[in-house]
Structures are given as structure tokens and as C-alpha cells.
Amino acid sequence: MPELVLDAFESTVQMSILGALTGSAVPTMTSDATAVFMINIDHMKSVFQFQTDSADIIDASASDLRYYVDLANWPALNVANAMMDHAMSASPIASGYAANKMMVAHDYTRYLAQRLFGTHQGVDLFNNEDALLTNLRLICGTNLWTNGITYTLSRVSTLSNNPATVVVVGGASYTTNSFTTNTNICRVLFQQLVSTVPGRFSALANTSDRQSLPFQEDDVISFKLTINPATGQHLLTSVAPLPSRSYRIKLVMKAPANMANTTVDLAEL
Numbered sequence: 671m672p673e674l675v676l677d678a679f680e681s682t683v684q685m686s687i688l689g690a691l692t693g694s695a696v697p698t699m700t701s702d703a704t705a706v707f708m709i710n711i712d713h714m715k716s717v718f719q720f721q722t723d724s725a726d727i728i729d730a731s732a733s734d735l736r737y738y739v740d741l742a743n744w745p746a747l748n749v750a751n752a753m754m755d756h757a758m759s760a761s762p763i764a765s766g767y768a769a770n771k772m773m774v775a776h777d778y779t780r781y782l783a784q785r786l787f788g789t790h791q792g793v794d795l796f797n798n799e800d801a802l803l804t805n806l807r808l809i810c811g812t813n814l815w816t817n818g819i820t821y822t823l824s825r826v827s828t829l830s831n832n833p834a835t836v837v838v839v840g841g842a843s844y845t846t847n848s849f850t851t852n853t854n855i856c857r858v859l860f861q862q863l864v865s866t867v868p869g870r871f872s873a874l875a876n877t878s879d880r881q882s883l884p885f886q887e888d889d890v891i892s893f894k895l896t897i898n899p900a901t902g903q904h905l906l907t908s909v910a911p912l913p914s915r916s917y918r919i920k921l922v923m924k925a926p927a928n929m930a931n932t933t934v935d936l937a938e939l
Contacts, residue, residue, distance in 0.1 A: 691868060691871070692847075692861060693863075693866075693868070696866060699894055701894055701916040701918040703759075703761040703762060704920060705752035705753060705759055705774045705777075705917050705920070706753045706758050707752045707753070707919065707920070707922070707931060708923075708930060709745055709922065709923055710925075710929060711925060712743075713743035715883065716742065717739060718882065719737075720736060720738065720880070721738065721844070721880045722734065723878035734846075734847070736837075737844055737860060738844050738880055739826050739827040739856050741820070741823060741827050741828075747815055749774060749810040749811070749919055750775040750778075750807040750809075750810035751774065751807070751931075751932070754772045754773060755772035758890075760918075764777075764790045770932055770934060771935070774895075775803045778806055779803065782796075782899060783795070783796070785904075786903070786907045786909060786912075803938055806897070810895070819893075822853055822855070826854055826856070827843070828844070863884065887925055887928070892921070894916055895916065896915070
């Protein structure tokens with residue numbers, strides 16, 4: 671059969687609607703100081719993933735994008751051991767000490783001394799320094815990281831069976847855009863990346879399978895940690911009640927060969 675061509679019908683059209691991305695601005699954060707942990711970027715790419723396809727070319731469904739949190743490679747950290755002497759750290763109570771004495775736990779202990787005795791040099795006046803450090807590592811490790819942060823992630827993880835937060839499936843549960851709270855962690859990270867570095871989404875894998883969020887080395891995930899003193903601590907030297915001290919905790923993504931976190935002094939454990 672012949673194919674007939676009409677040159678007179680040749681046309682050019684131009685769209686008047688731009689394709690758009692849904693992003694969200696990175697919220698502002700204020701803190702008294704900044705501490706740093708280096709984390710494995712490969713692990714973060716395996717933890718936070720998303721999935722999309724072009725099966726239904728409509729945007730009426732909140733389920734078009736799927737977000738996955740796989741905790742298999744989620745690190746076990748103790749925020750009390752975050753570094754206060756890193757180049758990206760800021761505002762330690764004191765500086766110039768050995769690296770393994772420049773962690774959040776030490777900084778907060780010096781803060782207590784400064785408030786109670788008028789100088790951070792007064793740390794040695796405490797007769798229970800080890801107990802103070804141990805308590806800080808307990809509340810920032812088991813209590814905060816394990817029972818707080820990791821638990822929050824588990825509720826939106828691939829192993830979650832909570833229909834209030836995830837779509838429960840046999841293989842790997844996931845979240846969608848229908849769950850809009852800030853505890854939909856992978857969605858929050860996805861939208862902040864879209865807002866700040868949209869160009870990274872120009873070279874996604876050509877697949878409808880799960881793929882990693884487009885993290886790059888030196889990307890940072892931050893959160894705020896506020897530490898309150900024990901009730902009645904100010905009565906030790908009859909000063910005014912002690913205000914809390916807040917830390918911006920920066921989780922800096924690094925290739926495994928470039929990770930260098932300070933090791934805790936074994937004498938403190």
C-alpha cells in the first residue's frame with residue numbers, strides 16, 4: 671500500500687505548559703553548636719530509594735511515586751560521640767584538646783562546668799565525670815538513636831506492617847505522597863533534593879525498578895539535638911536554672927575510604 675505525503679500539512683507547535691517538580695525548601699535550623707559524624711554514602715544510597723514509572727500519565731494519584739527505607743545498612747551511631755573539632759563543626763565550649771576529648775559528650779560536660787562554676791576548666795570539680803559521660807552516651811545512643819530516630823525510620827521502612835504509614839506488601843513496604851507528614855523521611859529527602867539540586871534528577875536510571883536518591887559525596891543530613899540538664903542540676907552551686915544546649919548534628923556522606931570518625935577513648939567505656 672502506498673504512503674502519501676502532504677508537505678502542505680507540515681507543522682511546528684510549541685508547548686505553553688512547563689513540566690514541574692514538587693520540591694520542598696530545606697527548613698532553617700538554629701543551634702548553639704554544630705557536631706559532625708561521617709557516614710557511608712553507599713549505605714545511605716541503599717537505605718533511601720524511590721521508584722517511579724510512566725504507566726499512568728496522570729498526576730491525580732498520590733501513589734505514582736514510591737519511597738523505600740531499607741534499614742539493612744542504617745548505621746548504629748551514638749550522637750554523643752559526634753565530633754566537635756571537625757572542619758564543619760562550630761562553637762565548641764572549648765578547643766585544643768585531643769580529638770577523643772572533643773565530642774558532644776565532652777562538650778556538654780564542659781558546658782555544665784561553665785554554667786555551674788563559671789569556667790569550663792571546672793570539669794574536674796565533678797567527682798563523677800565518667801558517670802556524666804556514660805549518661806550522655808546512654809540518652810544519645812540507646813534512647814535517642816535506637817529508640818527514637820531508628821524507630822521513626824522503622825515505621826516507614828520496607829519491613830513495616832503499619833497501614834497508617836506504609837503500603838503493606840509482601841516483598842517490601844513503601845510510602846507514597848499520600849503520607850505527607852515529616853516522618854515520611856525518604857519523601858522529605860527526595861523533595862528537598864528536588865528543591866536544592868534539581869539537576870541531579872536529569873540522569874536517573876532508565877528503569878521502573880527502585881533506585882537510590884541521587885546523593886553525592888559531602889551531602890549532609892542534619893538534625894537538631896537539644897540536651898537538658900538533670901532536674902535540679904543548678905542547685906549544685908546555687909546558680910540560676912541552666913538553659914538547654916542545642917547541637918546541629920551533621921551526618922556527612924563520604925566514600926568508605928574517606929570516612930574518619932574519632933574513636934572513643936576506651937578508658938571512658
